[in-house]
Amino acid sequence: MLGGYRGKVLNIDLTTGHIEIESYPEEMLRKYLGASGIATKILYDRTDENTHPLGPENHLIYMAGPFTGTRVPSSGRHEITAKSPLTGIFGEGDVGGTWGVNLKRAGYDGIIVHGKAQKPVYILVEEGQVSILDAQHLWGLDTIEVDEKLKEIHGPNTVTSCIGPAGEKQVLIASIMHDGRDARAVGRAGLGAVMGSKNLKAIAVIGSGKVEVADEVGLMECLKKSLPKIVANTQSLKQLGTAGGTLMAEKWGDIPIRNWSRGDWEPIKNISGERMAKTILKKRYFCGSCPIGCGRDIEIKEGPYKGVSGAGPEYETIGQLGSNCMVDDLEAIAYANELCNRLGIDTISTGSAIAFAMELYEHGLIDERDTDGIKLEWGNAEAMIEMVKKIGNREGIGELLGKGVKRASEEIGGLAPEFAVHVKGLELPAHDPRAMSSLAVGYATSNRGACHLHAGGFYFEKGVTMPELGYTEIQDRLSPEGKGELTFHSQNIMCILDSLKLCKMLLFGKVTLTDIVEWIKYTIGWDDFTVEELLKAGERIFNLQRLYNVEYCSISRKDDTLPPRILSQPRLDRGTGQHLPPLGRMLFEYYQKRGWTMEGIPSEEKIRELGLEDRHIPLI
Amino acid sequence: MLVEVKVHSSFIHSPMAGFKGKKAIVPGSRGEDLVKILGIDKDYCFLMINGKLAYMDSLLKDGDKVEIYPVIIGG
Numbered sequence: 033m034l035g036g037y038r039g040k041v042l043n044i045d046l047t048t049g050h051i052e053i054e055s056y057p058e059e060m061l062r063k064y065l066g067a068s069g070i071a072t073k074i075l076y077d078r079t080d081e082n083t084h085p086l087g088p089e090n091h092l093i094y095m096a097g098p099f100t101g102t103r104v105p106s107s108g109r110h111e112i113t114a115k116s117p118l119t120g121i122f123g124e125g126d127v128g129g130t131w132g133v134n135l136k137r138a139g140y141d142g143i144i145v146h147g148k149a150q151k152p153v154y155i156l157v158e159e160g161q162v163s164i165l166d167a168q169h170l171w172g173l174d175t176i177e178v179d180e181k182l183k184e185i186h187g188p189n190t191v192t193s194c195i196g197p198a199g200e201k202q203v204l205i206a207s208i209m210h211d212g213r214d215a216r217a218v219g220r221a222g223l224g225a226v227m228g229s230k231n232l233k234a235i236a237v238i239g240s241g242k243v244e245v246a247d248e249v250g251l252m253e254c255l256k257k258s259l260p261k262i263v264a265n266t267q268s269l270k271q272l273g274t275a276g277g278t279l280m281a282e283k284w285g286d287i288p289i290r291n292w293s294r295g296d297w298e299p300i301k302n303i304s305g306e307r308m309a310k311t312i313l314k315k316r317y318f319c320g321s322c323p324i325g326c327g328r329d330i331e332i333k334e335g336p337y338k339g340v341s342g343a344g345p346e347y348e349t350i351g352q353l354g355s356n357c358m359v360d361d362l363e364a365i366a367y368a369n370e371l372c373n374r375l376g377i378d379t380i381s382t383g384s385a386i387a388f389a390m391e392l393y394e395h396g397l398i399d400e401r402d403t404d405g406i407k408l409e410w411g412n413a414e415a416m417i418e419m420v421k422k423i424g425n426r427e428g429i430g431e432l433l434g435k436g437v438k439r440a441s442e443e444i445g446g447l448a449p450e451f452a453v454h455v456k457g458l459e460l461p462a463h464d465p466r467a468m469s470s471l472a473v474g475y476a477t478s479n480r481g482a483c484h485l486h487a488g489g490f491y492f493e494k495g496v497t498m499p500e501l502g503y504t505e506i507q508d509r510l511s512p513e514g515k516g517e518l519t520f521h522s523q524n525i526m527c528i529l530d531s532l533k534l535c536k537m538l539l540f541g542k543v544t545l546t547d548i549v550e551w552i553k554y555t556i557g558w559d560d561f562t563v564e565e566l567l568k569a570g571e572r573i574f575n576l577q578r579l580y581n582v583e584y585c586s587i588s589r590k591d592d593t594l595p596p597r598i599l600s601q602p603r604l605d606r607g608t609g610q611h612l613p614p615l616g617r618m619l620f621e622y623y624q625k626r627g628w629t630m631e632g633i634p635s636e637e638k639i640r641e642l643g644l645e646d647r648h649i650p651l652i
Numbered sequence: 653m654l655v656e657v658k659v660h661s662s663f664i665h666s667p668m669a670g671f672k673g674k675k676a677i678v679p680g681s682r683g684e685d686l687v688k689i690l691g692i693d694k695d696y697c698f699l700m701i702n703g704k705l706a707y708m709d710s711l712l713k714d715g716d717k718v719e720i721y722p723v724i725i726g727g
């Protein structure tokens with residue numbers, strides 16, 4: 033019996049109400065590890081080019097990892113995977129909190145949902161028992177209200193994953209929210225709309241069982257070695273949250289300002305992590321099994337935003353709803369963040385869409401007749417908040433912006449696509465490839481579109497090292513040298529973390545691949561597992577996602593690019609000056625390292641090397 | 653007056669990484685003044701004074717133990 037895994041995955045057909053239990057052979061677990069890897073394989077098996085992302089045939093796959101629910105640090109996480117309605121390609125999101133831990137405690141590794149319920153329903157998983165229940169009384173509620181309601185009905189230990197009004201209305205940038213007021217988000221790629229298209233409002237879990245590991249004593253001894261370095265090296269995240277480096281990000285030319293069109297911005301000091309700690313921070317928030325605690329629990333006690341409480345804005349949210357819109361009012365951003373969380377929309381895509389709209393307004397491509405009288409000027413906090421409401425409720429111009437900047441810009445036409453900052457339809461997160469070169473090739477090639485958490489190379493430009501791969505020193509952030517190769521490695525590592533379920537912040541805690549192999553040994557019991565096998569699994573998972581995009585979504589080199597603004601318009605700030613990332617050079621190196629053709633297609637040789645030639649044989 | 657300073661070893665963006673020792677500062681100095689003396693960019697770091705989170709405008713007292721950590725940009 034393997035440790036870590038519970039060995040059972042629920043397969044729920046919402047059209048028929050039929051529930052089955054699946055389990056996967058050890059050989060497959062070793063090949064795909066768990067969470068993202070297993071979910072990728074299931075999505076590859078069960079959807080294809082004919083799958084409409086909002087059709088009943090799409091699969092919404094919740095999957096925890098073998099570490100979830102154990103004492104392995106920062107492992108209280110799960111993945112949600114589906115074909116994305118925002119981008120039309122592979123979509124997934126990694127999230128912390130306590131939902132995944134409770135699912136594992138209830139006895140399951142994952143839940144696969146497909147079909148479409150005739151009326152709104154929610155799924156309840158209670159200590160191994162599964163039921164599909166009427167959700168008419170929850171329909172229309174925001175995500176915090178849903179959490180409160182389900183706790184009222186099923187008890188205080190109920191942990192909820194749900195959509196808000198935006199997901200119900202199938203807004204294409206809708207998120208799936210977890211843990212109520214603690215608001216842990218699967219924000220990206222519009223997976224909340226997939227949930228809404230299935231008439232599925234929530235999945236509530238209650239679990240108290242134990243996730244057994246192969247060697248409890250061995251694991252504890254091993255963790256005693258790793259925990260001190262993790263805690264010591266992540267103090268910034270604990271004390272200041274992810275927004276701790278906001279001032280440095282402005283100085284480096286990393287954080288987006290004015291829809292990515294300019295550099296230095298002095299008011300950044302008003303919206304930093306330090307400012308949050310000094311003013312509205314109540315306490316820190318820790319996801320399951322996490323010794324770091326980068327989450328912020330805030331409370332606004334006075335002023336126009338009095339009453340805002342719970343999860344505070346992350347760096348990404350501050351970068352998009354704040355500096356990218358030139359809003360320097362931290363409390364307004366915190367309120368907009370709470371609105372996004374309640375309505376269930378991604379703060380990154382939402383902030384990005386508002387910044388895009390502000391630029392359209394500036395250039396006269398839209399005016400007050402389009403915005404219902406809102407003066408959509410740079411820095412107008414009230415206007416930013418009103419736009420959040422419009423997007424989340426799919427009202428007025430919010431209907432258009434909620435389709436994401438790619439679709440919106442195509443509908444508006446004219447110069448609008450010039451201001452749409454996205455890759456493959458996914459808006460850029462708040463890190464600039466002009467400040468860290470690896471992000472250029474990372475965004476261009478990551479499987480869900482522009483994503484720093486899938487790209488991963490920028491960690492190595494900020495200070496992470498990985499001795500097993502020869503990265504013993506910080507990488508020069510502006511240089512393109514070796515960034516294709518770095519991105520090859522870092523994307524594979526991101527797949528490993530997303531599959532075992534480890535928070536990426538552990539990299540700042542100097543966790544090595546050797547540490548992870550040790551944790552696998554004591555948790556799962558694979559004594560002969562090696563760093564090489566781990567890296568191969570990461571590479572295999574990444575390539576299967578790419579094959580999904582190539583075979584089912586016609587993705588190739590033509591799509592592996594960046595917005596013109598990032599490629600050819602320097603920030604001209606003190607951090608990046610005239611620097612522009614030479615994408616073509618890095619992409620060439622990257623394809624070579626990946627063993628892909630120059631058109632960006634995995635070669636037959638690479639496919640065989642990774643054991644993916646049998647990829648059409650289903651998992652079970 | 654003297655303060656005890658420790659610059660965390662993970663502070664790769666500063667040549668002062670790993671520094672441990674006493675520093676003389678003038679009375680009335682704030683966090684910002686101390687990091688300036690040490691040649692550290694104030695936007696690249698944060699301070700803990702006597703084990704508690706402090707800020708660049710925090711006043712320093714004789715005998716304070718000041719730890720200087722690098723900030724981490726985003727997630």
Ligand code: SF4
Nearest residue numbers: 128319322326535537
């Ligand atoms: S570091 Fe932050 S996001 Fe990661 S597991 Fe811990 S609290 Fe959650």
